[in-house]
Amino acid sequence: MRALAYFGPGNVRVVKKPDPAIEHPQDVVLRVTRAAICGSDLHLLHGLVPDTRVGCTLGHEFTGVVEEVGREVKTLKRGDRVVVPFNISCGRCFFCERGLFGNCENTNPSSNDIASGVYGYSHSTGGFEGGQAEYVRVPFADVGPTRIPEDMEDEEVLFLSDILPTGYQAAEMGEIKKGETVIVFGSGPVGLFAQLSAWLMGAGRVIAVDRVPERLHFARQYNGVEILNFEEVDDPVMALREMTGGRGADVCIDAVGMEAEGSSLERALGIKAKLEAGVATALTWCIQTARKGGNVSIVGVYGPPWNLVPIGTAMNKGLTLRMNQCNVKRYVPHLLKHIREKRIDPRRIITHRFPLARAPEAYQLFEKRAQGCIKCVLLPRGEA
């Protein structure tokens, strides 16, 4: 089969690999029908995630058709169309039983502190091969995948694999109450879905912060939010305080993570010198722009071992910080209903489609946010 593989920072190529096989009786093998490139894939591309091995297949957002079924799989059969959460979860460990599917303890031998197993996201999350390929192995097939309703298309539900539930969980962790003001840092796909979810949860104002004019324009069109381009103001924190009556926002959401712009000092320390795990500027701004007693919700990805974060400010302001990898499986039925009832139209954020053979080009485009790129989708067997 063909797959998009990692060969070092800035270097991904489409290569031939052996087809995946059933390796555990509760596995299925999927023929991938759609795979998306996630903002967090760029952290891998930039060599910021430790133990990203040469030759690994990337991709943790995908849909597919069941091709092979392990002998103990009960809920899926050959030919079923499914969407697969990015987290690999056993469904019966201490954490899965409590709904913390993103923290499953039986799928990642390489770390206790990071996450469950994740498709195509380095050996720090188990080294499982990803879905930017023609085929992919899916462990615990009775737990993760969700059958796609017959009347729905793959692209309608593709983002249930990660970015839509992640954006929703970001807003949910903010514990937004009716009429509250929410600032969302980052207007990429997760940020967009966090903004939208904030409206669904009754926010009174939603402010999107980014530096890419096209993304802010899209956020305004897609979600009807207020926007702030932080590169057009002297001091983004002061500007946001001014926009929120000097008090700050009730809820701030970090949908950026470890490659934030906005502080050349932090980028020098985190990206160039690697003295911290990337850059926590967005999180810092969250803490600085939340009102006293407010909530900060973190879904932006940060790596080990540490980051410079003004934790004293958070303490002194009495902030509540909430964060986690998304427990995707918990959100799928609810968000599927929103999609079906047209409250959420995830397909509208797809700006580019590429055949798998041109995946490196798609990565370049997405990385540079060129041509108004919001979200790239790969078609493993088709033409774009």
Place this chain on the structure above:
Amino acid sequence: MSTERPGDGLHTHLPAKGPGRVDDVDLTARPGVPMEHSPEPFPTAPERVVVQQPRVEVLQIPGRKKPAWVVSNAQPPRGLAGRLRRQAFRIPEHHPQHWMLLLAADRLEARLTRARRWIGFAAGALALWAVLRAIEDR
């Protein structure tokens, strides 16, 4: 300051008012609340625990009490980078040295792969040159 408020004529898929915008206002009705619920097995979770036996070397973090139920057999540790990775996995992950060694292994592996590729190209070019010389000499 570049700020804009949504005005008339914006096209959004959310209705201006009504249930579409406020469907999930009730905190307790949100699907992930509370984030950690009382323990209950996932309805379709496997009834039987089957621990996958890896076909290759799988590095496991120190202090882990039991093997993972599923593992990946892809890209096992090998070569110089693999030796660094094995070294890293002797150090618990709350020590930064664990991560520094893994990052160093990543860079080393990428550079060696690139070097091998260039050596392959150079060897191929040299062989081609030798063949051409031999033909000319005849």
